[in-house]
Amino acid sequence: MSRLINKEWMNESDRGGHVYTKGVEDFLEFADRTNVTELATIPCPCVKCRNRMRHTPINVRKHLVRNGIDKSYTLWALHGEKPFVNSFIDPIAEDAHQENIREEQILVRELEMRNLKPVVLARKKFQKNNILVVKNIMNTKDYHLRNYTLHVKDQSSLVLIMSSFEVFYSCIY
Structure with a gap:
């Protein structure tokens, strides 16, 4: 809001x-x-x-x-502007939303530090999980990033399942 x-x-x-x-x-x-x-x-x-x-x-x-x-x-x-609505804001939900934003910012910074350029393709909910696709990254089986593990989808992209984010990223090496 x-x-x-x-x-x-x-x-x-x-x-x-x-x-x-x-x-x-x-x-x-x-x-x-x-x-x-x-x-x-x-x-x-x-x-x-x-x-x-x-x-x-x-x-x-x-x-x-x-x-x-x-x-x-x-x-x-x-x-980033959201419609102004004159209603009660659930402080717990607002805190959880802010925590998700902070986690997302940390993740994006960490990707950038590893020379990955995150590009938001769409904000998309995928059931209870969301997917982070990292393209053209190292040719390894697994890639660890904070508490997440990226698994090789094919030779040119990796997939990260995130439970609390509502963002679908494509990261270009």
Whole structure:
């Protein structure tokens, strides 16, 4: 659940003005803060890219100033915003969700330290388990990563079954 975010800057006509540039900075800060995958690029919401292209935050800033933001992109779902709902939040469920996010971030960092580049393909629930596919990694039978064991699926990919994550990763060596 998200707090309400001021998006009035999106309607500013002067893209070089203080209000618009401050809004762009706030947007990029929000996108960086909510980026659980910690990938180097984010979807670009400018009117030309319309979230179909991914760029570094620096290039997204340039696109937003040069092209303007897609004004129909009012819920920044691709950048981590969740709909604001005025209801009771179950603190236990929220804590469990935050713990899953932290574990996911640790796993992604560890993959990156081993020169694997995680790419989120889709957030997908697979019964009670989820699958992490690691492509083009070492030609071994098993690969240990924290408390998980990657098993060879074929010569070019490995599979990791994770019980608590809701993310399907493909990692490229």
